[in-house]
Amino acid sequence: MRTRVLAASATGALALTALAVPAAQADGGSGDIRITKVVVDGDNKVTIGTGSAKTFSVSVTATDDSGIAGADSFTLAGPGYGFESTGKPSCKKVSATTSTCTASVKTDPRTDYLSNAMAGTWYVGVWIDANDHDYVWKDKAGSFKFQRGSALTTNASPEPVKKGKTLTVTGKLSRANWETLKYGAYSGQSVQLQYLKKGAKSYTTLKTVKSNTSGNLSTTVKATADGYYRYVFAGNSTSGAITSVSDFVDVK
Incomplete structure (x- = not known):
């Protein structure tokens, strides 16, 4: 171009x-x-x-x-x-x-x-x-x-966790800055937290979280069964959609 x-x-x-x-x-x-x-x-x-x-x-x-x-x-x-x-x-x-x-x-x-x-x-x-x-x-x-390209992470903790206990799921949303050639925090964006129970075939959206001024995401959920957690950003007219790598949680 x-x-x-x-x-x-x-x-x-x-x-x-x-x-x-x-x-x-x-x-x-x-x-x-x-x-x-x-x-x-x-x-x-x-x-x-x-x-x-x-x-x-x-x-x-x-x-x-x-x-x-x-x-x-x-x-x-x-x-x-x-x-x-x-x-x-x-x-x-x-x-x-x-x-x-x-x-x-x-x-x-x-x-x-x-x-x-x-x-x-x-x-x-x-x-x-x-x-x-x-x-x-x-x-x-x-x-x-x-x-502009987007980047997204997910981390659920503690791991492993006892059934019924609280999991904290954090992450960060950032996007490409073409002028600095670096990725920077993308604040104020709605991001979905999704869960896939072990053995299931499709993810379920648990809630929507907004990124803070540093692009960080954080929310809590109850641990119910072994499964995978991920954040999903749908993108918009100026920023690409992105799905984070999922994080598996072992529920005892």
Whole structure:
């Protein structure tokens, strides 16, 4: 992701002029091409941490009576002056009239100068050509969440514990800071405490806990049987969902 264009100039001002968006700002085109589906990274969520690069796909399905000839590079634009364009998409026929065109994007938080303000809803700009020389341009053909990575821990104690006694379940929720390349406390977030009884097949949500100013979580439950405890954060528009490693408790 070439967000490195946001690097400060020698004067300290952001080089915003480098963020030139394609000339066609408004939707437009000719003929009856229809864009029927836009999918980014499989589920329209892209979560980036602090330590490694990630490559994700952008797929656009379009249809026209004459068939789809091809697509120009897709554009991705979001908050905080975030902007990217993919390479030339590869189009595969679904039928005589419909094709899915796919391209990939690589982003690396260590070299791409991501700012935390870039997290949020991004939009996919699409240019599609048909075999009869019709075309369509949509500035916001689809959208996806560009999210800061999250981290979450769980620890239940004491271990082992007598049946009926109180267990204290602690943990910590943090999220990636793209500007410092470190994870920091994520406060004020609702996190579910879940329990899986030994031998059972699915977790049960016991309660919802809010992270404090240090990102810490703490609550108590009664020990009833051997089982696993874990915290689960559902994520939001700017931060990725995360499930902690479970902690097994032996109940005597």
